[in-house]
Amino acid sequence: MNEPDKKRIWSEYQKEIADDHYFYVRSCIRQSFFPGSEQFFLHLIRDILGKDIYENPSHTTCTGIGYHTDIVPFQTIMTVVARHFALMKESGYKNIAISCVTSFGIYTEIIETWKHFPEELEKTREYLLKATGREFDIPENMAHTSDIVYKFRNEIASKAKFRLVNKKTGEPLKVVEHIGCHYSKMFPKYGVGGAEFPKVLSGMIEAWGGEVIDYPERRHCCGFGFRQYIVQANRGYSLSNSVKKFESMKPFKPDFIITNCPGCNMFMDKWQYTIREMEGRTYGENGLSIPVLTYEEVAGLVLGMNPWELGLQYHMVQPEPLLDKMGVEYSKSDKFITKDGKPLPAPEKLINV
Amino acid sequence: MNSMVDVLVIGGGVAGMEAAGQLARSGYSVILAEKEPLTGGHLKNWYHLFPDRRDGNEVGEYLDNLVKNKNIEIRNNTCITGITGRKGKFTATASDGQVVEAEAVIVATGFDLFDSRRKEEYGYGIYPNVITSADLEKMFRNGSVKLADGGVPARIGFIHCVGSRDEKVGNLYCSKLCCITAVKQAMEVHEKISGVKTFCFYMDMRMGGAYYEEIYREAQEKYGVSFIRGKVSEVSQGYNGRLVIKAEDTLAGRPLRMELDMVVLMAGMEMSDAGEILAGKSSLRRGENRFFSTADNHTASNRSNMKGVFYAGTCTAPMNITESISHARAAVTEVVSYLREKKQRDE
Amino acid sequence: MNKFGFTLSVPRVIDYDKNDRSVADLIAAKEPTFRLCIECGTCAATCTAGNFTDFSLREINVLLRRGENEAAAEKINRCMLCGKCILVCPRGVNTRNVLFIARETLSKTNGHERL
Structure with missing residues (x-):
């Protein structure tokens, strides 16, 4: 690929990302599916980068999954989001940092709606005031938390203990980057690098020594699709989309997949188990599966965090082959115990072990 | 002065x-x-x-x-x-x-030719074998149609309406000459490379000039140029280095995927x-x-x-x-x- | 395999590189006017069979050209060979002969007589 022109595309989609003082809004599902990610993000921002980030205990779900499955009406979700903005205002923050791509899409969609239909904004103000007595401001700066990690990717690289390089061969690790659709497909201007050649994750990979794979189905949706997944009989459709991606990336022999969306990560991870059970197909080298990591987990590994503290053992596809390639040391016996030595429940049927 | x-x-x-x-x-x-x-x-x-x-x-x-x-x-x-x-x-x-x-x-x-880099999904400037109709004319002038690595393309796709009839780039109008240019170029490619396969991906074939329709017919009859009604949505690169396109074959009512060695973007005209x-x-x-x-x-x-x-x-x-x-x-x-x-x- | 209450979906995409276009090539060699079809649909509009069954010569032409031979073979016997389509084709395609050769070739490639 021609780098100068890719850089030109990226330079046209440079969004402003706040430098400090973030109001953090969590994802519903990330805390259970990859429990170390959000925790590590807070640690990274506060303790490693020395920034201020605040989360308000009254923050709730954005109801995005309900919205996308036609359970929550638009007026309701606008009011829920307005309440989050009210909490931010009450806490004295102006920069919102959103952990979930579904939520990020919801926030961008709502803010754009208010721009184009100011009467909807006024109605929402009225609903929120009537329902809760709260008032809100639209954030001055809105970033997905992957934007923030992207912003500080070079600082992270300068503090790195490990690089995304195969320790034995010295070759850069080959990485598939998968961006959640609602990060930039609805509004390319809100994503770093736009929608066709997004830079947010590939920028991290390159800064940390890896090599990004451009495979034909790179821009294809993971297939999650909310309502398609929620109904069990439809899940084959969701699975088929992920499989289409896996088949397309397989010849490139990716060492791991990095994602910025909770749904994509969960499905690209767990569908590898599913398709292996259903059809006996695997997509990594030597019959293994491809580890699927969040950008926080990758940043954590690069910064030398203990992989079990990052929660990597709670993915379906286990990370050991990747850890071995990077030269990250880990203890087999500590994998499923808490910090104070109590046993943690170990998931069944883990793969890559 | x-x-x-x-x-x-x-x-x-x-x-x-x-x-x-x-x-x-x-x-x-x-x-x-x-x-x-x-x-x-x-x-x-x-x-x-x-x-x-x-x-x-x-x-x-x-x-x-x-x-x-x-x-x-x-x-x-x-x-x-x-x-x-x-x-x-x-x-x-x-x-x-x-x-x-x-x-x-x-x-x-x-006029200026539409800057094809603006259609990011086609990867002009990123994938070396994605070229414009103007680039292909230069190749004709220089005497040979070659891939970036010097190889001879076996399959070439022409994407019509790049920068024309496209709200996304702010051009609602038809540039009128790109269809006939694609047909002409496809025929010329056949004359320069024996056995080449060519595909024109069009939204409508607009052959509104004297003897245009006749050339279209000649391209089918004499050269076997394939015309596929459907605009390409994206170009990417496969593991073997060939370009991969996605389009809908609207007349079959199904999506279509195809590998190509070279993609030619029929750049439209702008003020x-x-x-x-x-x-x-x-x-x-x-x-x-x-x-x-x-x-x-x-x-x-x-x-x-x-x-x-x-x-x-x-x-x-x-x-x-x-x-x-x-x-x-x-x-x-x-x-x-x-x-x-x-x-x-x-x- | 349906292990979890669902199965993989069958891809709808026409995979041009995997498809076999030898039937279309053979038709074009034997009946060169096959190449002239512009998919206008006049043949299908006038077709006796198409008024009562899922048969469109235009669609069959597309399917054959893309190498979707199975899909074409499934439909091709609905034609009653009346020849009205030849009369209306603006490109002078010998539609009846196209269909004839297609039937013959598909029945051979499928290993059993379909006529």
Whole structure:
């Protein structure tokens, strides 16, 4: 690929990302599916980068999954989001940092709606005031938390203990980057690098020594699709989309997949188990599966965090082959115990072990 | 340099040269201002012309000979950035400070090719074997159609309507000549590479010119060019290095995936930068398509909203060479009438 | 395999590189006017069979050209060979002969007589 022109595309989609003082809004599902990610993000921002980030205990779900499955009406979700903005205002923050791509899409969609239909904004103000007595401001700066990690990717690289390089061969690790659709497909201007050649994750990979794979189905949706997944009989459709991606990336022999969306990560991870059970197909080298990591987990590994503290053992596809390639040391016996030595429940049927 | 002539022609492409040449033949003094070092415009870059596939240089030579006239002063490297004045006397200024005074002006600032990098999904500038129709003409001129690594392409896809009929890039109009260009280029590729397979991905085949439909038919019958109705949504690169395209075969009602060695983007026509600058520094009006808007679509397609300033060629709309030449001659008729009437009034 | 209450979906995409276009090539060699079809649909509009069954010669032409031979074979016997389509084709395609050769070739490639 021609780098100068890719850089030109990226330079046209440079969004402003706040430098400090973030109001953090969590994802519903990330805390259970990859429990170390959000925790590590807070640690990274506060303790490693020395920034201020605040989360308000009254923050709730954005109801995005309900919205996308036609359970929550638009007026309701606008009011829920307005309440989050009210909490931010009450806490004295102006920069919102959103952990979930579904939520990020919801926030961008709502803010754009208010721009184009100011009467909807006024109605929402009225609903929120009537329902809760709260008032809100639209954030001055809105970033997905992957934007923030992207912003500080070079600082992270300068503090790195490990690089995304195969320790034995010295070759850069080959990485598939998968961006959640609602990060930039609805509004390319809100994503770093736009929608066709997004830079947010590939920028991290390159800064940390890896090599990004451009495979034909790179821009294809993971297939999650909310309502398609929620109904069990439809899940084959969701699975088929992920499989289409896996088949397309397989010849490139990716060492791991990095994602910025909770749904994509969960499905690209767990569908590898599913398709292996259903059809006996695997997509990594030597019959293994491809580890699927969040950008926080990758940043954590690069910064030398203990992989079990990052929660990597709670993915379906286990990370050991990747850890071995990077030269990250880990203890087999500590994998499923808490910090104070109590046993943690170990998931069944883990793969890559 | 300060000079006064009968007519200033802005733009030394096909329309500008034709207009200048015809005015000079009728005895009018003309300054022909061309922003590039050489006149000839886009025509210099075209290999064979449709519908008869004659060498573009033949028309170029005709125009070169036409402007070799003592009544024409050609000023190359002269980009006219503004026109002021009213009927009778116009003052034009160039970016280098030159001033030209003229009794009438013909604007022939032409078109620019759409910058295909703006259609990010096609990866022009990113994937080396994604090229534009203009790049392919250059390859024809240089004698061989080659891939970036020097190899010979076995399969070539042509994507119609790149930068035309596309709200996403702000161009709602049809550029009119890209369909026929694709057909012509596909045929020429077959003549240069034996056994090559070619595919035209089109939204509608717009063969609205004399002998265009016949070429389309010839492309199918004689060369076996495949026409697939469906616009390509994205181009990427497969593991084997070949390009992979996604389209819908709308006539089969199903998505289609295909590997290609080379993708040619049929870049559309846009108002030229030179025209944009001139419009910004004059009171000339433009249409919603950003080209100059004419005083009347049917009966005054050479007149502008400034009396004494006329249009010729593709600064008003996409046109082929035949039409550009005809439109330029029509502009000359308007200018001649205007100058005669003015002279009568002055006397 | 339906292990979890769902199965993989069958891809709808026409995979041009995997498809076999030899049938279309053979038709074009034997009946060169096959290449001239522009998918206008006049043949299908006038077709006796198409008024009562899922048969469109235009669609069959597309399917054959893309190498979707199975899909074409499934539909091709609905034609009653009346020949009205030849009369209306603006491109002079010998539609009846195209269909004839297609039937013959598909029945051979499928290993059993379909006529």
